[in-house]
Amino acid sequence: xxxxxxxxxxxxxxxxxxxxxxxxxxxxxxxxxxxxxxxxxxxxxxxxxxxxxxxxxxxxxxxxxxxxxxxxxxxxxxxxxxxxxxxxxxxxxxxxxxxxxxxxxxxxxxxxxxxxxxxxxxxxxxxxxxxxxxxxxxxxxxxxxxxxxxxxxxxxxxxxxxxxxxxxxxxxxxxxxxxxxxxxxxxxxxxxxxxxxxxxxxxxxxxxxxxxxxxxxxxxxxxxxxxxxxxxxxxxxxxxxxxxxxxxxxxxxxxxxxxxxxxxxxxxxxxxxxxxxxxxxxxxxxxxxxxxxxxxxx
Numbered sequence: 001x002x003x004x005x006x007x008x009x010x011x012x013x014x015x016x017x018x019x020x021x022x023x024x025x026x027x028x029x030x031x032x033x034x035x036x037x038x039x040x041x042x043x044x045x046x047x048x049x050x051x052x053x054x055x056x057x058x059x060x061x062x063x064x065x066x067x068x069x070x071x072x073x074x075x076x077x078x079x080x081x082x083x084x085x086x087x088x089x090x091x092x093x094x095x096x097x098x099x100x101x102x103x104x105x106x107x108x109x110x111x112x113x114x115x116x117x118x119x120x121x122x123x124x125x126x127x128x129x130x131x132x133x134x135x136x137x138x139x140x141x142x143x144x145x146x147x148x149x150x151x152x153x154x155x156x157x158x159x160x161x162x163x164x165x166x167x168x169x170x171x172x173x174x175x176x177x178x179x180x181x182x183x184x185x186x187x188x189x190x191x192x193x194x195x196x197x198x199x200x201x202x203x204x205x206x207x208x209x210x211x212x213x214x215x216x217x218x219x220x221x222x223x224x225x226x227x228x229x230x231x232x233x234x235x236x237x238x239x240x241x242x243x244x245x246x247x248x249x250x251x252x253x254x255x256x257x258x259x260x261x262x263x264x265x266x267x268x269x270x271x272x273x274x275x276x277x278x279x280x281x282x283x284x285x286x287x288x289x290x291x292x293x294x295x296x297x298x
Contacts (some may be wrong), residue, residue: 168198189218
């Protein structure tokens with residue numbers, strides 16, 4: 001028979017609110033900035049990188065991704081705003097501009113991404129008449145080629161023919177006839193092209209002798225000879241030729257030296273010039289000294 005007396009519940013056991021040892025350590029770690037940053041940022045990043053590496057480890061997936069990226073790139077580069085349809089050459093003569101277009105060798109129209117501007121510039125600058133080339137892709141599909149053309153300042157005569165050279169001695173173009181560029185001074189001899197700047201200085205210093213100047217000859221690749229009309233020649237020294245020429249011009253101004261019967265004026269000595277007279281001048285001197293009459297009587 002069930003007891004009719006109700007049982008009184010026993011006292012409740014309260015749960016200890018203090019965390020466990022491991023929970024306490026975890027809470028302390030989460031309060032550390034580096035641990036918290038790793039859990040919220042570093043760990044998801046590692047999971048994503050791992051998933052990506054696992055996906056890319058599959059060869060078909062990798063090939064599909066590369067193909068898709070290549071297709072997107074080709075579509076982007078083939079857009080009309082990146083297409084170059086015209087090459088415009090500026091700063092060059094008509095003949096040189098045509099030679100630049102040929103040397104450019106670009107199958108236009110083409111994408112600007114497919115044009116190697118550095119290689120194109122190097123090809124153009126191999127032309128003798130081109131000193132510098134600047135290439136830029138402009139809006140409207142235009143490849144602008146700015147040419148700095150070499151300016152010929154002298155005609156260089158060699159055994160193989162005539163050549164136009166610029167102020168640095170660089171070849172500009174060939175020349176068929178001296179009469180085609182009679183306005184330019186003539187230089188000759190081995191190594192004359194390399195000494196073109198010095199030749200230009202001598203021409204500028206020639207002063208009153210300029211109308212009589214026929215050309216400059218490089219002797220032994222060391223020094224210059226100035227060739228004048230009436231077969232006169234001025235032999236300049238290897239060192240300081242401009243100063244030597246200026247001293248001769250001062251002497252000519254004082255004594256009218258270059259209008260006399262003189263074949264050569266040797267200025268290679270710093271002490272004094274050496275003159276070589278013409279045969280007529282020799283004969284006049286001998287007659288003045290009475291030597292010719294004596295020889296005829298004998």
